[in-house]
Each structure stands twice: as C-alpha cells, then as structure tokens.
Amino acid sequence: MKINRRSLALGAVALALPGLGRAQSGTIKFGFTAALTGPFNEFGEGINRGAQIAVEECNKGGGINGRMVELAEVLDDQLVPDRAVQNLRRILDNREIVGLMCPSGSGPTLAIADMIQADGRPIINPQAQTPAIVYPNGLDKPPRPNLFSISVGNLVESEKLAAALSQFSRIGVLHESTGYGVTGADLVRKAIIGRKPDARVTVESYNQRAQDMTAQLVRVQRANAEAMLVIGLGADFAVIRRNMSRLNMNLALFGAAGAVTVPYIEGAGDLVAGTRAVNHAAFGRRPMHGAAQKFADLYRAKFGTDRWYGPDAANPLISLAGTVGSGYDCINLLIDAIRRAGSTSAEDMVRALDQTTDYEGATVRRISFTPQNHVALKLEDLGTYEMLKRGDRVVLELRD
Template identity: 40%
Template sequence: MRIGLTTALTGAYSEFGEPMENSIRLAIDEFNESGACDQEVELIAYDDQLVAETAQANMRRLLGEDDVDFIMSPAGSGPTLAVLPLVNSENKIMMNTIAQTSTIVTPEGQDEPYNNVFSFSLGNVVEAEFMGQYLSENFDTVGLIAESTPYGETGLNEIEMVLEEAGVEVVARESYDQGATDVTAQLARIQQANPGAIAMVGLGADTATIRQGMARLNMLETPFVISNGAGTIPYQERAAELVDGTIVVQYEAFSGGEPETESARNFAQMYLEAYGNDRYYGEGEWPVPAFGGTPASSYDGAKVLLDAFERAGCSTETEAVIEQIESGDAFEAARGEYTFSDTEHTAVTTDFLVPMVYRVGADGAITYERAEG
C-alpha cells in the first residue's frame, strides 16, 4: 500500500514539511511493525517548497506513475487547494493535517463535505471561534493583521465575524505578503488606531518579522494574540526574547511539560527516540507546545488513516475505508480521540485548544503558561 505526500521539505517553510514527513513515517513504521496487515505500507514524498504549482506537478506524479492509494495533504492552504481537484478526480482519500482553509473540506457555498477529505488541522472557523472568544472576553477593541493568502484572509474574515457578534470593535485590518521583510507601514496604521490588542493569522517566520516591527514602534505593551500556525518554532528562533508575552493558540494535549495522556506521552517518546531533541521537539525531556501542531497533527492523520485501513480489512478501496472513518467509532491518537460522520469531516474542535503565553527568563530560556482570561 502506498501513501503519497507533497510538502515543503526544503526552503523557507520546511518548518512544516519536515516534521510532517517525520511524523507520518513514525505512524507508518509503527503500523508496519504491528503486523496488522500482510502488506507493507510505503510513503512516497516529494518536495514542493509550499509552491502551489510544484505541488500540482508532484500530485500528478503521485497519482500517475506512482499510483498511490491514499494522500496526505500538503502543508499550507494554497498548495492543498491547488491539488484538491486532482485528488478528487481520482476519488482518493486525502487526510488534511495542516491546511486550515474551510473550503478544503467543504466546497464553498455547500453544507456537505467532500466525501474523500478528512481534516485534522485546526480549521479557520474553529480557530476563529476560539481566538474571537478569547479576544472578546478580554478586550474592547482589536487590530487585525494576516498574510495575504487564503489561510490568512479567511482566518481574519472568520475572526472579524466572531468579534462583531460579540460587540468588539475591529479598529484596523492589515495584510502582508508571505515572506515580507518589512511590515512597518501596516503596523504603524494599526498603532494609530490604538487597539486594545493585536490579533494575527500567519506563519512563524513572518510572526517574528511582525514582532520585530512592533519592537521598533514601541508596541510591545500591546497584547499580541496569534494563531497556532504563527506560533511555530521559527517564531521563537527568530524573535528570541521578543516572544515574551505573546499569547498563542495551542493544543491542550501538548501544552508544555509532561503530557497528561498516555497517547500523547507515547507519541512524544517515539518522536524523541527517532529524531532526538530537534527544533520541533525542543531541548527538554518533553516537547514544546508547538509540537501539538504539525508533528502531532501529521501523526494523528496518518494513524487514523492506517487504523481505518486495517478496520476495512486492509482494503485500499476508497469507499471501504471511508465507511470505517465515517462510522462514528472513535480513533485514538496522540492529541485525543477523533470521530467522523458522513456530514462531519473536521475532527478538531475548540475543546482541543488552550491559550498559552510565552515567558522569557533572565537567562533567555522560554517557558510556557496558561494565559489568563
């Protein structure tokens, strides 16, 4: 059985592709070692550097000459939306582990999801609900900023709707291009609006650029609330002590220190044994909170796919595996239990999430604690 993957294995956004591939391989190795099926599972992975056109070319190769049976989605909404028509045309199951745009799972303007796409990512709607609720409970005015991608734009749209319903005034809204090296103009306009907090939707490397801009404009006293994707390891590496006070959406299963559940501990120990204290795990005995994002999501998506494959009698027939996923029976993985139905293909809810705040000690060490409010 073959699983296909195109993702950002090199380049500026390898922070997502590398731990994605690592974690998927762990799930596959675990499955193969279990002897659950007579056939070995193989992962075929290609690098797209988060470029949509490259992802499309890779997907044509995976679906054509490689003849894969199942697909793990790319990193990022742009590449995932780009390959979605190809995957759907072949009626292949795709497990979406990172991309957050809601139309990846459910066609725009429709209520029913694609029959073959299942999501383990923190969807824009769910994240917006969580961020909007936190912001509305703690601030009267908010400034918004996001990358100018489907992920960023739809994320801000959803957050803005939640805030408006709660009676919170959005006093500024700005965007920037992925990889921008200077966002001073956007931040200056937000500063002029004097918001009670700034909320951001984007990726970790760009978060550092924004935080550095906030420092230059003496804006660090303004609360900074960021999406899960914005709080990845590159933000900590590039912004260093400037991360202090940042409030980020994280998964409760991996909120710093020893995980509370056995399934989370098992995955953490498995990853540590295989890859050591890499930048995605962190330097400690237990993983940093960002580990609950890409690594855990990718492992969980692959694990549920493989469990459904086994429950379907080790069949590679799409409908047989879909029937098992949609059965309503729980699938246990690192971040908790997942259940799906024929009308619900997004597993992560706000119950999975907690607001965490970064703290930087006198020695420069970063620690994490639950945010107040």
C-alpha cells in the first residue's frame, strides 16, 4: 500500500477531529418536534423556518469540516404535550441525531425535559418560558446539564413587565392555565408587589382556545383595574381583546411576548392599537445589530414579506425574533458547538456549549453559557413596545 503526504494529512485531520473524521460523506443531523400546524403554528412553523435558514447558510459555506448539516427529523405536535413526547421518542430512537431544539411552548417542553436530560444529547430552547424547564430543582440548584435556553424566560419578562405595570395601583392579570401562564402570572404579581407593596392585583385564568373570556373580564372590571396584562398566545389574546370591546373595557392593555404575535393582529384588527408589550429589543433598535440584520435579510430573501416577516421590507415585525429568529439562533449554536468541539459526541458538544462566550445571535446579541448558567437572555435584551396604527399597517414602536 502506497502512503503519500496527502494520505498522512487526511489521517492527521481525522485524528484531530475524531467525531468529524469518520463517515465524512454523512450529514450532521438535527431534529425537533414543534407546533407546525394548528392554531398556534406561528411558533412551531416559525422556528422551523429559522432552522431551515441556519442549515442552508451553513451548507452554502461548506458545512462543518466538509460535512453538510441536515434537519433529519422535524415532527408536528400541534403544541400538545403528549404528542411532543411521542415525537421525541421517535427522534431519540434515531442515534444519528446529534443535537435538538426544544418544542414551541412550555407545556410540550416540560413534558419532554426529563426524557432528553436522561438521553444526554444537547438541546436548546427557543421559546418556552417556564423556569423549571432549565432549573427543575430551583434557581439555586444546577441546571439540566444538556438543556440550554435563549428564550424570553418568565423571570426576566416579569421584571420588565412589572416595571411598566407598577405605575398603576389596580392591575388585572389574565393568564392561560398552562405552566407558562400560571408561572408567569405568579412571577409578575410578586414583581409588582415588590415594586409597589400597596398595589391591588386581580388574577384570572382561562383555558387555551376558549372562545369567551367574558366572566374573567367582568371580574377584572369589577375590581376597577386601571391596567390589564394578558399572559398567553396571540390567538387567545385576540379573543380577549374582542370580548373587552363588547364590554366597553377601556384600560391600559399589556401583553407578554407570546401574546403579541401575528394571530393577535390578524384576529383583533384595529383593536390592537394602544396595546403595550415586552419583546426582544434587537428587532426594535435602529440600526439592528449585525446578526439580526443578516437574519432578517436571509429570511426576506427566502420567504419574502409574509405573515411572519410583515409587509414592510425595511422593518420586520418585532415578533419575527421570537417566532422565527430563535430557531435560527438555536441551530447556529449547535453548529458553533460542533465546530469548536471538533466532535459530534454529546459530551463534547455539551462541554462546548458550556463554554459559549459572547456569541452574537440574531435575537440575543451576546449569548453566553456556563455550567451554572444555561439561560442566555438578560433584562437588557428586552424592550417595551406600543402597537400603533400607521395607515393600513400595525407597527410596534420601541418605548424603552
């Protein structure tokens, strides 16, 4: 057998990058389950689109050490926890999947969190907000070793919302009855009382997809609330806003990041004007930072000015960050971890993710993780917006 310098060089590369040196012709595979269809598909189909853009961008640049990247398993759970569990079992049975993204929503993500922790492969959370997803034993205990998050978490969001709501003395909080809604409402209430001890906070809940919230709204009305916060998803927020109109409720209206999305605008129409919300600051600042602008350009080139992007080519919807950009960032973080680790083994990828420092994401400008901290988004990454009517369009203007 003749051995030349080229053969020796290739062998050295294979030894240096053991996880990438084998099966060079095979793709590097990722997978996830999300709400691709159904009433809340703006989240699942959104992160799917973001993931597609990240994969295409990587492959156009030559992949990772010559290997292409692939979304090998993308399954639809319609935001139903049991279906998310079934889907994840199928994904984890595929041992070629080296990295994953969490489902859209706290319910499905909480349902699969123990399973993925036991498996050990790295997974990154784009959207689910409940703190227990990352810190199941409390915030003073270590995070799940292989689960990382870039989402707008309930904790940081509650602080931002409380800062805006504490100007009022009587506040209503209407939340969906999921883990996301219950946890979010409790944290916001505590944050408001912490800022304004004499504030009166009336808390009401509703079930996702309910078509009438009149009873809950009447109780908020009877409490003489000056402002109300909705913690839920856009389609439900639209129902609430229409119910408020019928009751002639005129108060300061706030929405959590998950509520002020495209279905809210589509479902409530002109009634959305005046709504204030907390969301990613990155897409509201001008100029947008480099990674945010790059992502927006890539999205528009692939999908155009559609319902996720919005009609204004120069100004994408603020919700594009959380509904789509978060998926883009998750896959890019997995790709970056593989590059830095020189391996696709779970242990090496998790170690590399734990060493992530100031990675520039589209939705969170500087993403950092440590073994003790698996949550990237900070208070300064959030902005407070107001929804305004500009001609025939609804826009969100950054207030702080």
